[in-house]
Amino acid sequence: MRVLDIGEVASRSGAAPSTLRYYEEIGLIASLGRHGLRRQFDADVLLKLSLIAMGKAAGFSLDEIAGMFGRDGRPDIPRGQLRLRADELQRQMVELRTLRDVLRHVADCPAPSHLECPTFRKLMQAASHRKLAYRPTNGPRSGRKVASKP
Numbered sequence: 001m002r003v004l005d006i007g008e009v010a011s012r013s014g015a016a017p018s019t020l021r022y023y024e025e026i027g028l029i030a031s032l033g034r035h036g037l038r039r040q041f042d043a044d045v046l047l048k049l050s051l052i053a054m055g056k057a058a059g060f061s062l063d064e065i066a067g068m069f070g071r072d073g074r075p076d077i078p079r080g081q082l083r084l085r086a087d088e089l090q091r092q093m094v095e096l097r098t099l100r101d102v103l104r105h106v107a108d109c110p111a112p113s114h115l116e117c118p119t120f121r122k123l124m125q126a127a128s129h130r131k132l133a134y135r136p137t138n139g140p141r142s143g144r145k146v147a148s149k150p
Helices: 006-013 017-025 045-057 062-066 079-108 118-129
Strands: 003-005 033-035 038-042
Touching: 003 006, 006 017, 006 038, 006 045, 017 038, 017 045, 045 062, 079 118
Parallel strands: none
Antiparallel strands: 003 038, 033 038
């Protein structure tokens, strides 16, 4: 078993040492012990940190991510929950493409007034039918706890 100290884990994972200490404090990762003042981790912690980063990028809270690991620390990923999140991301991608198209058209439209432009009107109509309302995925959603640290 390869052992890495906190500095090497931070360097290889891109997570700050303070983030690693916090993740350990809330039970997302576990150190093997210390060598002097430096925490030591099994090299497998890098995979777990990658899973945590992916979960955060997908918009899951740290509490939700913690629930994706079994009592033994191994992944116990709820596939149904991931499918729902993937569907939500797909909807957001469609909304973002529409928003991108509207913005590009507004920036490049040669019409004297956008209200006179038939393409602009069509894009706005499409946006209103989709109820275009971009919401960042990493913000709080109802019924979801948000951790106060990284």
